Amino acid sequence: EKGNYRHFMQKEIFEQPTVVAQTLRSYVRQIDQSVALPQMDFDLSKINRVTIVACGTSYYAGLVAKYWFEQFARLPVDIDVASEFRYRDPVLEPGGLSLFISQSGETADTLAALRHCKAAGQTIAVVVNVPTSSMAREADLLLPTHAGPEIGVASTKAFTCQLAVLAALAAHLAVKRGRMDRAEEADVVNHLIETPAALNAALGHDDEIAAMAHLIAPARDVLYLGRGPDYPLALEGALKLKEISYIHAEGYASGEMKHGPIALIDEAVPVIVLAPSGPLFEKTVSNMQEVRARGGKIVLISDADGLAEAGEGCLATIEMPKVHPLIAPLVYAVPVQLLAYHVACVKGTDVDQPRNLAKSVTVE
Ligand code: M6R
Numbered sequence: 001e002k003g004n005y006r007h008f009m010q011k012e013i014f015e016q017p018t019v020v021a022q023t024l025r026s027y028v029r030q031i032d033q034s035v036a037l038p039q040m041d042f043d044l045s046k047i048n049r050v051t052i053v054a055c056g057t058s059y060y061a062g063l064v065a066k067y068w069f070e071q072f073a074r075l076p077v078d079i080d081v082a083s084e085f086r087y088r089d090p091v092l093e094p095g096g097l098s099l100f101i102s103q104s105g106e107t108a109d110t111l112a113a114l115r116h117c118k119a120a121g122q123t124i125a126v127v128v129n130v131p132t133s134s135m136a137r138e139a140d141l142l143l144p145t146h147a148g149p150e151i152g153v154a155s156t157k158a159f160t161c162q163l164a165v166l167a168a169l170a171a172h173l174a175v176k177r178g179r180m181d182r183a184e185e186a187d188v189v190n191h192l193i194e195t196p197a198a199l200n201a202a203l204g205h206d207d208e209i210a211a212m213a214h215l216i217a218p219a220r221d222v223l224y225l226g227r228g229p230d231y232p233l234a235l236e237g238a239l240k241l242k243e244i245s246y247i248h249a250e251g252y253a254s255g256e257m258k259h260g261p262i263a264l265i266d267e268a269v270p271v272i273v274l275a276p277s278g279p280l281f282e283k284t285v286s287n288m289q290e291v292r293a294r295g296g297k298i299v300l301i302s303d304a305d306g307l308a309e310a311g312e313g314c315l316a317t318i319e320m321p322k323v324h325p326l327i328a329p330l331v332y333a334v335p336v337q338l339l340a341y342h343v344a345c346v347k348g349t350d351v352d353q354p355r356n357l358a359k360s361v362t363v364e
Contacts, residue, residue, distance in 0.1 A: 009152035082109035105133020213342030237336030
């Protein structure tokens, strides 16, 4: 079943252009360049608040969505990991949409949080990859991802498919709330349609990343930095590396470095910076300088403009295609997945079945 791939994780990383395209086909209508959601028996334009709950990588997809829902739809968003959400007695007011994100649709904490929100009268939306799962059955609005079965314990293709659905949902909410006109909607749809090609371009750096993995594998600690909607990608990159290579890694918001984590920096700590060029790029460049001044080794993942401006003096660089900010989180997921994968291969760990982990966490 792995075909020509060494591991399921590797196969699933490379499936992303196909499965993201497959997922997007159910959410965008190319004919009139609009976003289309499944039928629902409630009025989305009446939603006044979104509460997002998930675990692990699915939670990071939710963190990206928070930026999008706020920016495009001007909807207030609360987000938490399911194990905290359930027990903190969250305020759930009428008119709220509770959104649960899960590959398996069976994660115990997320499912319990869903039932809690349902009992509190919230409208329940779910983004799930397994259409027959408990979460799928209990939702008012089912938003499936079409990633196909994900076997590797480290989630990869489910994550980018979740982001594809959430981007479409953000645009749809924006349209419904009168925050996005037809021309803007068409523009978003066109950018979404370009995603699979951009994912392919990112995958084209596989050999380079495999070579770079030898520089990262000896590290004891690795830091990941990102800003805005790419900040959750830093968290995701760190989680992937921890899970499969057992190297200690942390993700931080770039601007948060100087508030503590910079104390960790020395020649032995690689810092992976995820920074597409754009209005906030300058700020990230100054964060990189702070790292460099302390001997830190930087791997900069950016587009041609970003690398031209700040690539010099880095330990390594990886060039991503220049894409619309809305699809950058999907594209930047690829290099962090590949880096974790290749570092694990260098270390010889069990990529598909990492120690102590299960694919679906059905206990609390
Ligand atoms: O099936 P779910 O998406 O609900 O699973 C949530 C987490 O257990 C999962 O994302 C976990 O963090 C992965 N191993 C990450 O690679």
